[in-house]
Structure formats: structure tokens, C-alpha cells
Amino acid sequence: MRINHVLPERSEVVVIGGGVMGAAALHYLVELGCEKPVLVERETLASGSTGRCAGGVRTLFSDDLNRRICDESIRRLERFADEVGQELDLRLWGYLFLLATEVDAARFAAEGARMLSPETAREVVPQLDVEGLTAAAFDERAGYVTPDLVVQGYSRRAAERGAHIEQSCAATRVLAENGRVTGVETQRGTIATERVILAAGVWSSELFDLPLERERRHMFFTEDAPAFPAELPLTIDFATGFYFHREGAALALGGREQTLEELAPIAARRLPSLEDLGIRSTWWGYYEMSPDHNALIGAAAEPEGLFYATGFSGHGFQQGPVVGEHLAQLALALEPTFDLSQFDVERFATGAVRLEQNVI
Ligand SMILES: Cc1cc2nc3c(=O)[nH]c(=O)nc-3n(C[C@H](O)[C@H](O)[C@H](O)COP(=O)(O)OP(=O)(O)OC[C@H]3O[C@@H](n4cnc5c(N)ncnc54)[C@H](O)[C@@H]3O)c2cc1C
Incomplete structure (x- = not known):
């Protein structure tokens, strides 16, 4: 017996990377009429x-464009079962930002957040220690969803309608001649194409020069946490970056620290009852950091395509x-739904940097 993967020799568009961006781009390529895109x-x-x-x-973002993108993305996640054919577990139980400084409180208020006193925040999450907080900002149109379901939904739908998905297949080079894309070299051969969507997350800079840092x-x-509210908002101690939300009957916690030993005192200060909850499992992943904490989205000046x-x-x-659809529109030379040209990487050369302050 032998495994015989047959990569298409040519495709109108090749997508590199099967995270949320690549899967969404693949879905929208098919939606917008591209017959056999390859991922x-x-x-x-x-x-x-x-x-x-x-x-x-x-x-709640400091950059209005992020607010508009995310508002539209949430609408699409709400319609996902109808439009993409995959049920999601979207739990819009809100985001509760715990704010220590007057400056942060004034900024969130200016962004249109529903502002709460620290005491009212404790009514929402009774386990909180609110000492030292100035205010809280409640984002009602917020919550969380299982990411794999979104990726599965987009990729399955695209594959059912003609897209080709090849896993365990790294792109090793984007090929170009005379300043134009001509193909993608992979571990299993070359796919001729004139358009490439690079959605390889933090690894994108291995294939194209982008100012990215991995964090x-x-x-x-945790183990089961029955004392916490069933519909717990995703709660963030904004100054430290410590956050928690429900994960089934348990809690999921995160922060900027690199070990549980470092995170534990920061977490227990806001949530003292955590000291009594055991940790069952852990994982880590990369944040793809840009210099101004905003996305890098656009068409390369070179190679074209x-x-x-x-x-x-x-x-x-x-x-x-939203960005998946935008990538598909760029690749197919269609009018974009959103003008995201301000996220082009050229902004660092022209000085048109856009700082996003609400980074968790
Ligand atoms: C702990 C944690 C919590 C987070 N929480 C949130 C949150 O609550 N909300 C939020 O919006 N974001 C959150 N993020 C950020 C979010 O995960 C990322 O911004 C987003 O998933 C990026 O998606 P992507 O498709 O661009 O990249 P990825 O998901 O990284 O996908 C890139 C894919 O490309 C593949 N790849 C790489 N190189 C190649 C190659 N050469 N050839 C082929 N394939 C390649 C990789 O294997 C990978 O599957 C969080 C991140 C972490 C780590």
C-alpha cells in the first residue's frame, strides 16, 4: 500500500495556512465564484x-475599524449555521473589563462601553476582589465560541463545493517571475498559480517579509467550578491581562505570564477563590504581534498577486x-466590503501607524 497524494498542478488561487483566516478565505473564495481554490x-x-x-x-476596541470588523464578524457567527451549515456554540455572555486607572475608565467610556462601578461588577461576578479598581466596562455584544467549529465549518463547506484542502503539506516558497507570483512550491510539488493568500499566522514571515513577533x-x-455564575462573562483584569471564562463546568484562565507559578498570585489577587481550584490541563499558542498591535492586511507591492x-x-x-472575505475579494479583484487599506504593512514606511490599545 502507498499513500498517493495528488496535488492539483494549477489553481486560480492558493491559500497557505489552515487557521481561521485561511479557512474563512477559502470559504469566501468559493462563495465569490472561484471554482477550485487550493489550501x-x-x-x-x-x-x-x-x-x-x-x-x-x-x-470594544480603541480603533474604530476593529470595532466595525468585529461587530460584523459577530453578526456572521450568529448566522453561521444558516450560511455555512455548521452549528456553533456562540455564548454571548459579555466581556467584563476590570479597570484600575481613571485614564482607562475614561477611554472605555468614550468608546461607548456600559460603565459599571466596582461594586456592580462584583454583583455580576461575586467571586471578584474589586479592591483597587476604578470602574468596569461591560461589552454586552461579546462572548466566545469554539474556534475549531468555525474552521471546520468554513473548510467543510468549501471542500463540499470544489475546494481542495491538503493537510501535512507545507508551502516552502512562493515562486515569482518578473515581480509576479507564478506558483507555490510545497513539500509535495509545485502548484502553478498567479494569486496566493498568505494566511500562515506567525509563520507568514518565513515566506514573506512582515514585521511580526511571536509571543x-x-x-x-481548572476543575469544575460550580460556585461561579453559569453565564459568566469573559472577565479581564485589564492592567495585568489576566482573564477567565467558563469552559463547560470548569474555568479557562490566561494571562501574559509564562508559567502557572507566575500567573497564580496575579490571578488569585482578583479571584481569591482560585486558590481552592485545581488546574487540570494547560496549553500555549502564539500571539502574532505587529509593531502597533493592529493587523497587517493587504496586497504585496512585490510580488504582485x-x-x-x-x-x-x-x-x-x-x-x-470579515478578513477572510476581504482576502478572497482582494485575490479575485472584487470590490472589498470593508476598506482595510489602512492595515497595509506600508503604513510603517509612511508613518501612518494605527495603535490598538485594547490588547488583552
Ligand atoms: C492563548 C491564546 C488566546 C487567544 N485568544 C483570542 C481570543 O479570545 N480572541 C481572538 O480574536 N483571538 C485570540 N487569539 C489570537 C488568535 O488565535 C489569532 O489571532 C488567530 O487565530 C490567527 O489566525 P490565523 O489563521 O491567522 O493563524 P493560525 O491559526 O496560526 O493559522 C496559521 C496556519 O498556517 C499553518 N502554516 C504555517 N506555515 C505554513 C506553511 N509554510 N505552509 C502551510 N501551512 C503553514 C500553520 O500550521 C497554521 O495552522 C488568541 C491566541 C492565543 C495563543
């Missing part, structure tokens, strides 16, 4: 940052539906 994934679908992420979706982010999963989207700095999962 190559080095490992398995959702094995990069997407499969490690908290699945959080929210609308490890760890998540920890290369379209990229990465650098989401911790909020990329929730941009998948």
Missing part, C-alpha cells in the same frame, strides 16, 4: 494559534469572517 496546511487544520485561542469575540500565551483549565493577513496581536480569531 495547503503544514500540519492539520486549526493546529496553529486558532486552535489554541480563547475564542473570544468583542466590540507565547498560555491557558490553564500575493495577499497577506496576520499580525492580529491577540484579536485575530474574531476578525476571521
